[in-house]
Amino acid sequence: MIEMDEKTIREKIRAYITADFIRDPDYPLADEEGIITGGMMDSFALAELAVFVENAFNVYIPDPDLTVAKMDTLNQIVARVMRDMK
Amino acid sequence: MTFNLTLIAIFTVGGFIYSLILPKSWRKWTLFIASLLAVYALQPPLLIRDMDFILPTITIFVAVFVWIATLPRTDNRLRMTIQWRDLFTMAILILLITGLAMTRHLPSEWQLLTASRPPDPFTIFLALLPIALLIILLGGAQINQPRQRLALSFIILIIIGVFIILKTESFAIGLSGWLREQTGRDASLANPLTDLNWLGFSYVAFRLIHVLRDRQTGKLPDVSLRDMLTYIIFFPSLTAGPIDRIERFQEDLSALPDMNGRDPSRIVVGSTRIVIGIFKKFVIADSLALFSLSITNAEQATNAGGMWILLYAYAFRLFFDFSGYTDIAIGIGMLFGVQLPENFNRPYLKNSITAFWQAWHITLSNWVRFYIFSPLTRTMLRWKRKPSSDVIVGIGLVATMVIIGLWHGISLTFLVWGLWHATGLFIHKMWSDRTRKWYNQFKKKQGQLRLWNWAGIFITFHFVVMGWVWFALPDLNTVFSVLGKLAGVGF
Amino acid sequence: MWNWLINPKEPYTWVFFLRVVIKATLLFLLFNLLFAWLRPMDFISRLSLYNTVVVGRERLPYGENSAEAYTLTTDNIPAMFATHEINRAKAPDEYRVLLVGDSATWGFLLPAHQTLAQQLTDKNYLLADGRRVVAYTIAHPVMSLTKDLLLLDEAMRYQPDMVIWLVTLQSFSQNRQIGAPIIQNNPTRVRQLITDYELSLNPNDERFKSIISNMIIGNQRNLADWLRIQLYGFMWGATGIDHVVNEYTLRRNDFDDDVSWENFDAPQTISPDDLAFDVIRAGHQMVGGIPLIVVNEPMFIADGVNSDLHYNNFYPRWVYDEYRGLFTQVARTNDWRYCDLWDAMPRDSFTDSPVHMTPDATGELSRILGEMLTDYLDFGYLGRECD
Numbered sequence: 001m002i003e004m005d006e007k008t009i010r011e012k013i014r015a016y017i018t019a020d021f022i023r024d025p026d027y028p029l030a031d032e033e034g035i036i037t038g039g040m041m042d043s044f045a046l047a048e049l050a051v052f053v054e055n056a057f058n059v060y061i062p063d064p065d066l067t068v069a070k071m072d073t074l075n076q077i078v079a080r081v082m083r084d085m086k
Numbered sequence: 087m088t089f090n091l092t093l094i095a096i097f098t099v100g101g102f103i104y105s106l107i108l109p110k111s112w113r114k115w116t117l118f119i120a121s122l123l124a125v126y127a128l129q130p131p132l133l134i135r136d137m138d139f140i141l142p143t144i145t146i147f148v149a150v151f152v153w154i155a156t157l158p159r160t161d162n163r164l165r166m167t168i169q170w171r172d173l174f175t176m177a178i179l180i181l182l183i184t185g186l187a188m189t190r191h192l193p194s195e196w197q198l199l200t201a202s203r204p205p206d207p208f209t210i211f212l213a214l215l216p217i218a219l220l221i222i223l224l225g226g227a228q229i230n231q232p233r234q235r236l237a238l239s240f241i242i243l244i245i246i247g248v249f250i251i252l253k254t255e256s257f258a259i260g261l262s263g264w265l266r267e268q269t270g271r272d273a274s275l276a277n278p279l280t281d282l283n284w285l286g287f288s289y290v291a292f293r294l295i296h297v298l299r300d301r302q303t304g305k306l307p308d309v310s311l312r313d314m315l316t317y318i319i320f321f322p323s324l325t326a327g328p329i330d331r332i333e334r335f336q337e338d339l340s341a342l343p344d345m346n347g348r349d350p351s352r353i354v355v356g357s358t359r360i361v362i363g364i365f366k367k368f369v370i371a372d373s374l375a376l377f378s379l380s381i382t383n384a385e386q387a388t389n390a391g392g393m394w395i396l397l398y399a400y401a402f403r404l405f406f407d408f409s410g411y412t413d414i415a416i417g418i419g420m421l422f423g424v425q426l427p428e429n430f431n432r433p434y435l436k437n438s439i440t441a442f443w444q445a446w447h448i449t450l451s452n453w454v455r456f457y458i459f460s461p462l463t464r465t466m467l468r469w470k471r472k473p474s475s476d477v478i479v480g481i482g483l484v485a486t487m488v489i490i491g492l493w494h495g496i497s498l499t500f501l502v503w504g505l506w507h508a509t510g511l512f513i514h515k516m517w518s519d520r521t522r523k524w525y526n527q528f529k530k531k532q533g534q535l536r537l538w539n540w541a542g543i544f545i546t547f548h549f550v551v552m553g554w555v556w557f558a559l560p561d562l563n564t565v566f567s568v569l570g571k572l573a574g575v576g577f
Numbered sequence: 578m579w580n581w582l583i584n585p586k587e588p589y590t591w592v593f594f595l596r597v598v599i600k601a602t603l604l605f606l607l608f609n610l611l612f613a614w615l616r617p618m619d620f621i622s623r624l625s626l627y628n629t630v631v632v633g634r635e636r637l638p639y640g641e642n643s644a645e646a647y648t649l650t651t652d653n654i655p656a657m658f659a660t661h662e663i664n665r666a667k668a669p670d671e672y673r674v675l676l677v678g679d680s681a682t683w684g685f686l687l688p689a690h691q692t693l694a695q696q697l698t699d700k701n702y703l704l705a706d707g708r709r710v711v712a713y714t715i716a717h718p719v720m721s722l723t724k725d726l727l728l729l730d731e732a733m734r735y736q737p738d739m740v741i742w743l744v745t746l747q748s749f750s751q752n753r754q755i756g757a758p759i760i761q762n763n764p765t766r767v768r769q770l771i772t773d774y775e776l777s778l779n780p781n782d783e784r785f786k787s788i789i790s791n792m793i794i795g796n797q798r799n800l801a802d803w804l805r806i807q808l809y810g811f812m813w814g815a816t817g818i819d820h821v822v823n824e825y826t827l828r829r830n831d832f833d834d835d836v837s838w839e840n841f842d843a844p845q846t847i848s849p850d851d852l853a854f855d856v857i858r859a860g861h862q863m864v865g866g867i868p869l870i871v872v873n874e875p876m877f878i879a880d881g882v883n884s885d886l887h888y889n890n891f892y893p894r895w896v897y898d899e900y901r902g903l904f905t906q907v908a909r910t911n912d913w914r915y916c917d918l919w920d921a922m923p924r925d926s927f928t929d930s931p932v933h934m935t936p937d938a939t940g941e942l943s944r945i946l947g948e949m950l951t952d953y954l955d956f957g958y959l960g961r962e963c964d
Contacts, residue, residue, distance in 0.1 A: 039522065039525070039526055039529075040522070040526075042440075042515070042518065042519075044463070044479050044482075044515060046460075047459075047460050047463040047464045047467060047482075048463075048467060048475065050460075050464060051464055051467040051468055054468075060303070062300070062303040062304070062305040063303070063455075063456045063457065063460035063461055063464075064300070064305060064331065064456045065305075066456075066460055350588075350589045350590050350591045350593070350594055351585075351588055351589040353594070354589040354593065354594050354597075355582055355583060355589070358582055359579075359582070373804070373808055374808075376647075376805065376808040376809060376811075376812070377647075377808055377809070377811035377812045377815070382645075383812060383815065383816060386815070386816035386818055387815045387816055388815070388816060388817050389814075389815065391814070391815075392811070392814050392815025392816065393815065395811045395814070395815060396811070396812075396815055399811065428578070428579070430578075431578045432578055
């Protein structure tokens with residue numbers, strides 16, 4: 001597992017979200033922008049995001065943490081991943 | 087017994103005393119003991135001898151067993167982190183239960199704390215101790231670190247098994263018949279409602295599964311036996327929820343010692359919620375109950391207009407009764423310093439079925455999302471040859487809604503009710519996926535948006551109301567005859 | 578959703594809490610005083626979902642098992658009438674006939690659409706001037722002429738064209754006059770009748786309920802009945818059920834030799850004052866110009882053991898014969914239109930009591946009444962059935 005810093009994690013997640021959910025790779029997703037509350041992704045997609053995080057960063061986010069309140073902005077998602085990075 | 091006015095008055099007065107007079111250090115123990123007493127006092131009387139004393143005791147011992155099983159195993163050797171305070175809690179537990187059994191000798195009108203005359207304390211004391219010790223040995227010694235995950239899954243399966251037996255008509259009748267034979271009663275009168283009405287079991291089962299699953303996924307915080315038990319059987323939410331989460335509940339518990347007892351706002355908000363809840367439940371819901379759909383009046387109805395009124399009355403009665411009860415539970419919880427989560431957020435005014443399920447019985451839909459929908463969809467997403475995401479969401483929705491349906495009772499009508507909502511949710515998901523971009527533009531046009539919103543509310547509300555036909559009636563042909571009558575056919 | 582409660586403009590204080598409690602109590606007291614002053618009970622009782630949102634009831638609400646029969650027994654008279662189908666404008670071609678009486682006329686053990694009035698209306702009698710006879714039963718299952726008068730007093734508001742008063746000896750007994758809750762719990766109304774019509778009843782009879790207060794608390798029962806009867810209206814509208822007809826045991830046909838009746842323990846001659854004829858007189862005064870026909874309702878005549886001493890379990894023969902003799906004589910001297918149908922129906926017409934009848938028998942009686950009232954209106958006499 002190559003050592004990843006916060007910046008690369010953020011970019012990988014941003015790219016994944018804009019490509020897979022918003023389906024517009026060059027959408028300017030801001031760090032604090034509400035993705036679910038902004039109507040760009042629905043809460044069903046959180047499961048897909050969690051699996052992506054498992055594969056990309058080997059971080060398991062328990063289901064009760066996959067809520068709109070905790071995973072609505074890029075900052076929240078990145079912080080959560082960083083917290084459990086080995 | 088459910089919440090009647092005397093019980094609410096007792097809890098409210100208790101809440102005021104607890105807040106204004108009780109020393110702060112007593113608070114956690116008070117909640118623990120009050121909840122322990124409530125498990126016995128709120129248990130409805132049952133026809134099988136001593137059953138209404140045994141069932142609450144089983145609830146408590148299952149909770150103790152789950153606490154022991156979910157203790158963190160520090161390393162391979164069988165050391166577990168049982169501290170002195172937990173043993174002290176167990177001692178209090180056994181003393182309290184035996185003390186309750188002692189009330190057997192009081193004149194019957196004094197036996198207010200138990201559903202009916204408790205069994206002989208001597209046997210209780212003899213029976214109680216071995217069981218308690220057995221649990222500690224079985225629970226503790228057997229489950230060591232590597233096997234904990236497997237053991238917890240096994241316990242979850244047992245709980246689900248018991249749930250299925252209790253909630254399936256034929257099994258439940260068989261069980262109550264067998265129990266009647268053991269206690270020398272007439273087995274032909276076996277009736278689960280009068281024999282096996284286990285107070286709050288459906289809610290306790292879900293809290294237990296939540297705790298077991300969270301230990302498996304490493305999310306369960308360290309919790310003492312006393313706090314775990316208080317969480318599982320917290321008296322305001324014992325009979326019908328809300329289903330709180332243990333880490334949230336623990337935050338409130340740990341904040342109790344320095345909570346300002348004389349803070350007016352907590353008491354004003356708590357009392358207001360209770361008063362509003364009483365009005366919703368005892369005035370609105372009980373009035374609607376006089377003409378809300380039931381198996382008897384469904385067959386008697388002679389015109390479509392009348393049928394629709396009965397159905398609407400049922401829909402609103404269900405809401406006002408349950409949300410009124412929840413307001414009371416939350417209000418009482420507040421008086422005791424515990425902020426129970428909300429269960430309703432104007433569900434009938436939501437403009438989509440997905441939004442409805444985020445506003446109706448919220449704690450239950452959260453529970454099924456965390457412990458059924460999310461894990462199920464994630465496992466499917468991890469498969470090498472995983473099906474399309476629409477199929478995955480579809481399977482996830484069907485599984486989730488069927489389980490919510492069968493949680494109310496394992497019967498065909500509840501199953502169909504679950505499928506009805508699963509279909510609605512699925513169609514809405516497909517629709518919103520394909521119209522997300524269009525909708526984000528459309529949102530800017532205010533006038534049309536309001537109209538669109540009202541149309542959404544109208545459709546969603548009636549979709550839910552039509553669903554209540556399956557939910558309210560126990561057999562399919564009555565359901566079909568009612569659906570016909572609603573359309574003006576079949577009189 | 579609870580934002581308004583959780584985040585108030587300024588934080589809650591104990592003063593606020595006390596102020597709310599005090600304000601609530603004051604408001605409650607104010608409401609009660611206002612209620613006692615305005616006495617809106619009758620006005621409120623006459624507000625009704627019936628005949629507007631829901632179709633009117635075909636008879637006054639009465640019944641013990643409310644849950645199954647979707648009805649209730651109440652002493653709130655205006656509320657009862659407001660649920661009745663009579664509480665609607667009279668059609669221009671409608672000749673409105675009121676049927677006053679006890680449980681037999683009310684239709685005990687009969688579904689709503691098979692009552693005496695309903696079957697009479699269904700026969701569509703037409704008068705010479707083209708008007709249709711439409712009958713309404715304002716009967717109530719209590720045997721007391723004073724109760725009949727009490728209900729008739731309220732019914733006169735609904736422009737009846739004719740009143741047919743079906744009576745039987747039981748209702749004439751003096752101690753039954755104030756024997757039922759509906760009379761005892763309406764002291765003001767009954768006392769008003771006693772003074773207006775000089776009835777021989779004692780206005781201070783201790784059975785009258787004392788009026789605790791005219792406040793809301795005092796009227797709690799009437800308010801609750803009024804509200805619940807509206808709610809049951811939806812069930813009536815949806816199902817047409819207002820009475821549960823279940824198994825019953827047939828009226829008795831064999832008797833012992835005890836021939837006492839009410840407080841007469843042995844055969845003797847009876848004077849008009851022993852029976853409540855004065856209430857019938859008051860009824861004639863109450864209806865004013867419109868015709869009132871008094872009918873001695875048919876009853877079961879036993880042929881079993883001791884049937885030579887008893888007509889049925891209500892009446893020893895001696896007292897009933899006295900009653901009939903008296904009735905004919907009093908009717909003639911007061912020039913009442915009186916029709917004696919005591920033996921007009923065969924023995925198998927009766928169900929669980931000597932006066933409750935089967936649907937078919939009720940249909941036959943409605944035919945007799947129909948011909949009686951049309952003969953009277955067209956030719957001025959009551960026809961052969963009556964004399």
